[in-house]
Amino acid sequence: MLLRDIAHLRTGDKGDVSQISVIAFSTEDYALLESEVTVERLLDHLPNISVRHAHRYELPNLGALNFVLEGALTGGVTRSLALDAHGKSLGAQLLDLPVGDAQNLSVMDKAV
Amino acid sequence: MTNVAKQPLRIGAGAGYSGDRIEPAAELAEKGELDFLIFECLAERTIALAQAARQSDPEAGYDPLLEKRMCAVLPAARANGIRIVTNMGAANPLSAARKTLAIAREMGFDGIKIAAVIGDDVLDLINAEDWPLTDREGSSADLGKAILSANAYLGARGIVEALDGGADIVITGRVGDPALFLGPLIHHFQWPEDDWNTLGRGTMIGHMLECAGQLTGGYFADPGIKDVPDLARLGFPIAEVSQDGSAIFSKVEGSGGLLSIATCKEQLLYEILDPSCYLQADVAADFTTARFKELGPNRIAVSGGHGTERPQHIKVSIGYKDGFIGEGQISYAGPGAVARGELAIAIIRERLDLIDLPLRELRCELIGMDATNRTGKADTSALREVRVRVAGRTDTLEDARAIGAEVEALYTNGPLGGGGAISLAREVIAVASTLIPREAVKTSIHYEVA
Incomplete structure (x- = not known):
């Protein structure tokens, strides 16, 4: 299973901070998000961003996580040299993050 | 005197950024049964660019689409009694107000009262002292002569005063984006300025509306997984807000787009850092207790949300x-x-x-x-x-x-x-x-x- 099967997301920016919300389609899947979509796994999945500090806010009421990635926008939208200076295309790259059984399988693959 | 709750207030979001589509705003003015139409048109650096324009022409420095927008919505706004609030004043709200006056006269709308909210320009204050920067190391003095503009994120107070003063159109420079929506709400419901929970809810509603089409299906579609109908005719959102700060979101019947709990949750968290402490000049809003309920197709109720005392300092860009x-x-x-x-x-x-x-x-x-x-x-x-x-x-x-x-x-x-x-x-x-x-x-x- 991939993240896009159980969750949707939106990316925002504030200065040099990229912010990605990850929201369960069904609140029953929130627990899975909380246990598997960690800061560490997010950064592993996006190795080519440099982040000064990353934090995950948890919103169980809304079935959502909010990731705040400080320093992810190479200076921020007003001065970055990046093609996508807002980093709006960042979050969508998490949609194929393996979760649930697929995540366990990929961990097993690595072990083999 | 009995304390009768006021009628709900209907607010439409007519723009989510300076270059946004104009037809959805005209559609809102014509068919949205609105009390207020709000245009949020000021991105982070827009005001600095506008300030540079003003330096070469003292009458310039306001939103380049001001005239086009006003011409598109004024006839319906006038006919339907809709008041307008916008930050299209950018670096020159006074000049924008005079321009709007000229447009109104040309269109034959005598008697329209236009207010400019002044005071966000704090360049002299920033230049007079050295201020530590909050988004990086260093201080304002390090930027030295390169500084072009300094604008404080005003709260809703100036907008409320202008509306209390009878303005039909309120034009601001830099204010916190949600304050454009909170202003009409405070004016209408007479919310006390220390009723933090209600102000928190009003700020939450303003925050969700401020990017216009992003609440109604823009920035959402993922074909086959998250489909959105008719994005070429995306309808912009309307909030029908009650006295207690709860609201019902909708859009004009027959317009394109999608308003669902999913679009609402995405926009609630959009550009939010700590969702329990969204700092604005008027209040520190807490979005973590927001609740959404689907009342019907493209009709979502929002309640919950809290607030705590406003910060003692305000942000300057x-x-x-x-x-x-x-x-x-x-x-x-x-x-x-x-x-x-x-x-x-x-x-x-x-x-x-x-x-x-x-x-x-x-x-x-x-x-x-x-x-x-x-x-x-x-x-x-x-x-x-x-x-x-x-x-x-x-x-x-x-x-x-x-x-x-x-x-x-x-x-x-x-x-x-x-x-x-x-x-x-x-x-x-x-x-x-x-x-x-x-x-x-x-x-x-x-x-x-x-």
Whole structure:
């Protein structure tokens, strides 16, 4: 299973901070998000961003996580040299993050 | 005196950024049964660019689409008794108010009262002292003469005063985006300025509306997974807000787009750092207790949300000149496209060394492979086209232009089959943030009557 099967997301920016919300389609899947979509796994999945500090806010009421990635926008939208200076295309790259059984399988693959 | 709850207030979001579509705003004015139509048109650095425009023309510095927007919505707004609040004043709300007055007169709308909210421009204060920056190391003095503008994120107070004063149209410069919506709510419901929970809810509603179409299906569609009908005719959102700060979101019947619990949750968290403490000049809003309920197709109720006491300091955005960016792009296609793109980048790097171009920073990438992709994964053998992109930061416009010129020269001096080269160079107006005590900001209202 991939993240896009159980969750949707939106990316925002504030200065040099990229912010990605990850929201369960069904609140029953929130627990899975909380246990598997960690800061560490997010950064592993996006190795080519440099982040000064990353934090995950948890919103169980809304079935959502909010990731705040400080320093992810190479200076921020007003001065970055990046093609996508807002980093709006960042979050969508998490949609194929393996979760649930697929995540366990990929961990097993690595072990083999 | 009995305390009878006031009628709900219907507010529409007519723009989510300065270049936004105009037809959905006209549709709202005509068919939205609105009390208020709000235009949020001021991005982080827009005001610094506007300030630069004002320096060369004292009457300039307001939103370039002001006239087009006003002409598109004024007839219906006038006919339907809709009041307008907007930050299209940018760096020159007074001039924007005078321009709107002229438009109203030309259209024959006598008696329209237009208010300009003044006081967000704190450039003199920022220049007079040294202020520590909050988004990086250093202080305002480090930016020195490069500073172009400094604008405080005002709260709703000036807008409330202008509406209490009978303004039909309120034009501001920099205010917190949600305050554009909170102002009419405070004016209508007479919410006390220390009723933090209600102000928190009003701020939450304003925050969800401020990007207009992003609440009603814009920035959402993912074909086959999250489908949104008729995005070419996306309808902008309406909130029907009750006295207690709860609301029902909807859009004009028959307009395109999708308003669902999913679109609401995405927009609730959009550009939010700590969702339990969204700091605005009027309140520290807490979104974590928000609740959504689907009442019908494209009809969502929002309740919950809290607030705590407003901060003692308010944010100031400082616009400053930060050198120049030069950029060049060129495409390669067919088998070996990636290798030829990589060769092109290697040549450019060597050329920039050879001509000894003074660069503060350089970025080279292949669009289609690693320009926005941050996963490090790409099947390079399968790619049938890539586009070289080279961008560099320089101290002069001339040096910035040299970057694009080197990319263009690849037509005749570079690898096989380079096509579609473009070259760009621009001055960079960057933004830094600081905080000032709230007492340091003095707001005033200036009226014009058509």
